[in-house]
Amino acid sequence: MRNNPSSKAYRTILDTSRFYRSLGVPALVILAFLFILPLSIILSKAFVDSDGGFTFNRLIGNLTSAYTLRILAFTLFQASVSTVASVLIGLPGAYLLATYRFPGKRIIRAICTIPFVLPSILVVLGFVIFYGNNGLINQLLMNLFGLEEPPLRILYSFTAIILAHAFYNFPIALGLISSFWEQLPAHCNQAAATMGAKRWTVFRTITLPRLMPAILSAATLIFLFCFSSFAIMLVLGGGPQFTTLEVEIYRRARMTMDQGGAAALSLLSIVVALVLIFIYSWTQRSLARQEEIQETVQGRLPRSPQSLRAKILVVLYTLFSVVFVLGPLAGIILRSFQAPGSRSGNLEFTVKWYEQLFGIQSQAGSILGTAGTAVLLSVVIATITAIISLIIGAMTAATLRLSKGRANLTMELMAMLPMAVSSVIIGLGYYLISSFFNESKTTGSILIVLAHVVIASPFVLRTVLPEYRKIPFTYTQASLTLGATVSQTFFKVELPLLRGALATGAAFAFAISMGEINATLVLANAQVVTMPVVMYRLIGSYNFPGACALGTLLIVCCALVFSLTESLKRRPHA
Amino acid sequence: MPEYGLVCTGLAVQYPEFKLNLDFSIIQGELVSIIGPSGCGKSTTLQLITGLLPAEQGTIHLHGRDITDTPVWEREIGMVFQDYALFPHLNVEENIAYGLRLRKTPRGQRKTGVAELLKLVGLEGYQKRKTIDLSGGERQRIALARALAIKPKLLLLDEPLSALDAQLRKHLREEIRNIHASTGITTVYVTHDQEEALTISDRILVMNNGHMEQLDTPENIYMQPATLFAARFMGDGTLLSHTVIPQTIVSTDKGPEAVVFRSSGENRQIFFRPERVVVHDNQELAFPEFLPHLRFTNCRVRSCEYQGGRYLIGCEWNGNRILAYNRFRPARELITLGVRVSDLVEYQDGVVYRRH
Incomplete structure (x- = not known):
């Protein structure tokens, strides 16, 4: 059916409809403008020498220096190690999820979505709270074994970076690989078994090769995330020893005021990320091809674990992922309500951090005092970002749904390009733009919103587009034959069907903006202080309980928005 | 002189590997099946008639009016889709009333209209049901009721029974025949099932490779096939x-x-x-x-x-x-x-x- 002429013809009225094109084009233009403007300013900086003339020297000088190369090598190295670690942790879980049905499955599934939502500043904070020298784990171990000294000393080391990255990214591998694994038809395995292959041989010769596209796809994505990891490196990296490209860009832009150098390094970072994006979209396409083949075949049916070994594995993995991922978050909330007691020195329950936060119990000159306004500013910025990103994302999706073949690929790439340009670089671009304006709170906030829109819109698009493509064309056609115009159909049939996806997309955009620190930190002037920036400063001044109180608020905000969207969703269409 | 319901003259579209070229007319109140192997252009023909696909050449007249350049939503053609295309976010009543709402039919009239249609398709009292909870046969009837609600001049059915099991198919095609008899709407019924075409139609249009092989009564199609293709397609021999x-x-x-x-x-x-x-x-x-x-x-x-x-x-x-x-x-x-x-x-x- 796929290739017969009639199914091609099915879409023609929509293809020729000006309505859908008129939706996407302005949205894409705005997005492109918001994206290209800061980028071109960065690029121009990279090629302009101190006299204002055109030069390659700065670029060449920066890119060939031993210092830069060492940073690049380290960035790639840590990304590789982090990726391998994440995939290795995720793979067994993917097997369990694809093979068994068990009570904790939904929890693990929920955990899989966390990395996309969880702000990296919370990851860092949670990591310190959980694994730090005075962290929960050390406390637990010291209490258990009566130790005097914390046995675990990993903070501010290479291990810490890898661990934090793995904690942040293994759920991606888990989610992507398991959902693909579940759809692998069991027939092939059974066929191999009838030909005499033992279980391990079946895995090695059948399952693993067929999983490869999914594994590669997940690995590329994780590598990209680790490559452009910023907040984690900034806090846990500690010094020049563990500097990555993104941190170096930030350092040059905001500390040594070497804008040209920052621009040159941005260019390097973009090139590497572009290569990764191309690999990623290639793996995605080979995944899609595989799924197309499997479309008609029944996937595996997960069953309850029977053997004792399987049961133990399932329980252990569920516990492990809950502790590994939710533990640090729980730690943040726990610590925000604790303070050393005045007499005993033991930790006691308190709300004093929150009181300080809202200025009830003010301390002159404290960072915490600024938190109240920062929370408000963050909520305002996130709300505006969510609304704009939602509109842009939905409009783009309406157009992209219809496009196919080559045009489709280019347009999707266009929408994915912001992924290639890290948020630090976007921030740098808008920081350079901000020098054209007077430093004020309003302009600063607007620039932050624009940067956040560029960062969040692709996520909205990627949430909405797949759901949009799932709406059968016959729904649209049925509506048209019943007398609805194209625009009436869009508003009465398509948008209502997309309600869930739109709500999720908006929630994503909101959460991303709320927790966004990379671009914000690079871009923000002294007057514009958002919640994650305050958290970063609190961590920097070792005020962990204060950071925890703020982090708890951030968690609550995002949780509220997501539960709100869940209640907005209706039953998905069959 | 019969009154023509649907007249297609020199209707043509062209793809790189496929060409469609059709000339035929259907009398008012007739039920005509279009039959042919997959890829012969049956669905494309329906798309052209509805206006979902613009014709490159030729004209389409419905009840004497030239609708070739009329947009889909103004053609007054009801269509039942192969997958029924019931809107999953609306319940049965809202689905059937969808076209009526767009026509600004008053609420009371809508309600009675929906009730009458549900009675016609034998699903009284189904108003508040969710479409996801319906069986295949029920969905098919609701889709039919929805298409009839707008009082179309022409009803198109695109393989409406192909997703159902054999027993139900026989039963429903009888019902479609009855509903056609009671409403008298000119109907085009696309199918790939010879038996279905022979039993349900006033006339059958045999299509192959984008053109018409024969348009005639079921008896003549079966016993006097105009072409060797029609002869072989309609049964053993x-x-x-x-x-x-x-x-x-x-x-x-x-x-x-x-x-x-x-x-x-x-x-x-x-x-x-x-x-x-x-x-x-x-x-x-x-x-x-x-x-x-x-x-x-x-x-x-x-x-x-x-x-x-x-x-x-x-x-x-x-x-x-x-x-x-x-x-x-x-x-x-x-x-x-x-x-x-x-x-x-x-x-x-x-x-x-x-x-x-």
């Missing part, structure tokens, strides 16, 4: 060279066989349906005589397929394959077959050859 006639024709004193087949037919072929073949498997008994006929002696039975009520017998005769129906399993391996001359259809270059 035997195709032989015209030259077998002189070898097999039985002279009877009444028979003007020499007159009938005087002209040389070397490049022609003859075709006949299996139910027109008489099977004679007992040499002891006399061959049932009838008017001029062909008699194939010493046919070897190669296959015998029980179809419930009858057998489809495949025989080999002089290197040719002949199909015949019989109520009994042949008692011998070698049998004699007979076909009346008047049951033969002659073809030349794939098109029916008419003697004058």
Whole structure:
């Protein structure tokens, strides 16, 4: 059916409809403008020498220096190690999820979505709270074994970076690989078994090769995330020893005021990320091809674990992922309500951090005092970002749904390009733009919103587009034959069907903006202080309980928005 | 002079590997099936009629009005989709009333309209049900009710029963026939099922490779197929060279066989349906005589397929394959077959050859 002429013809009225094109084009233009403007300013900086003339020297000088190369090598190295670690942790879980049905499955599934939502500043904070020298784990171990000294000393080391990255990214591998694994038809395995292959041989010769596209796809994505990891490196990296490209860009832009150098390094970072994006979209396409083949075949049916070994594995993995991922978050909330007691020195329950936060119990000159306004500013910025990103994302999706073949690929790439340009670089671009304006709170906030829109819109698009493509064309056609115009159909049939996806997309955009620190930190002037920036400063001044109180608020905000969207969703269409 | 409901003149679209070119007219109140193999352009034709696909050439008239350039939403054509395309975010009532709301029908009128339609399709009281909870057959009826709600001048059904099981299919096609009789709406019914087309239609349009092979009553389509393609597509049959006639024709004193087949037919072929073949498997008994006929002696039975009520017998005769129906399993391996001359259809270059 796929290739017969009639199914091609099915879409023609929509293809020729000006309505859908008129939706996407302005949205894409705005997005492109918001994206290209800061980028071109960065690029121009990279090629302009101190006299204002055109030069390659700065670029060449920066890119060939031993210092830069060492940073690049380290960035790639840590990304590789982090990726391998994440995939290795995720793979067994993917097997369990694809093979068994068990009570904790939904929890693990929920955990899989966390990395996309969880702000990296919370990851860092949670990591310190959980694994730090005075962290929960050390406390637990010291209490258990009566130790005097914390046995675990990993903070501010290479291990810490890898661990934090793995904690942040293994759920991606888990989610992507398991959902693909579940759809692998069991027939092939059974066929191999009838030909005499033992279980391990079946895995090695059948399952693993067929999983490869999914594994590669997940690995590329994780590598990209680790490559452009910023907040984690900034806090846990500690010094020049563990500097990555993104941190170096930030350092040059905001500390040594070497804008040209920052621009040159941005260019390097973009090139590497572009290569990764191309690999990623290639793996995605080979995944899609595989799924197309499997479309008609029944996937595996997960069953309850029977053997004792399987049961133990399932329980252990569920516990492990809950502790590994939710533990640090729980730690943040726990610590925000604790303070050393005045007499005993033991930790006691308190709300004093929150009181300080809202200025009830003010301390002159404290960072915490600024938190109240920062929370408000963050909520305002996130709300505006969510609304704009939602509109842009939905409009783009309406157009992209219809496009196919080559045009489709280019347009999707266009929408994915912001992924290639890290948020630090976007921030740098808008920081350079901000020098054209007077430093004020309003302009600063607007620039932050624009940067956040560029960062969040692709996520909205990627949430909405797949759901949009799932709406059968016959729904649209049925509506048209019943007398609805194209625009009436869009508003009465398509948008209502997309309600869930739109709500999720908006929630994503909101959460991303709320927790966004990379671009914000690079871009923000002294007057514009958002919640994650305050958290970063609190961590920097070792005020962990204060950071925890703020982090708890951030968690609550995002949780509220997501539960709100869940209640907005209706039953998905069959 | 009949009143034409739908008239398509020189309707054409072109793809790199496919060309559609159609001319046909349907009388008001008629139920016409479009049948053909997959990829023959059935669905494309429906798309053209609805306006979901713009015609590159030709015109479409509905009830005398030229609708070639009318947008889909103003054509007043109801369509039932293969997958029914019921809107999952709306319940049964809202689905059926969707078109009425767009036409600003008052609320009260909508309610009674929906109730009447539900009664018509035999699903009274289904108003508040969710479409996801309906069975396949129920969905099909709701889709039909929704298409009828806008009081269309033309109803299009795109393989509406193909997703249902055989029992339900038979039942529903009877109902569609009844609903058509009570509403009198001009209907175009696309199917790939010959039996369905034969039972449900006033006339059948056989399509192949983008063009019309024949548009005629079910009887004529089956017994007098205009083309070899139509003949073979609409059911089993035997195709032989015209030259077998002189070898097999039985002279009877009444028979003007020499007159009938005087002209040389070397490049022609003859075709006949299996139910027109008489099977004679007992040499002891006399061959049932009838008017001029062909008699194939010493046919070897190669296959015998029980179809419930009858057998489809495949025989080999002089290197040719002949199909015949019989109520009994042949008692011998070698049998004699007979076909009346008047049951033969002659073809030349794939098109029916008419003697004058």
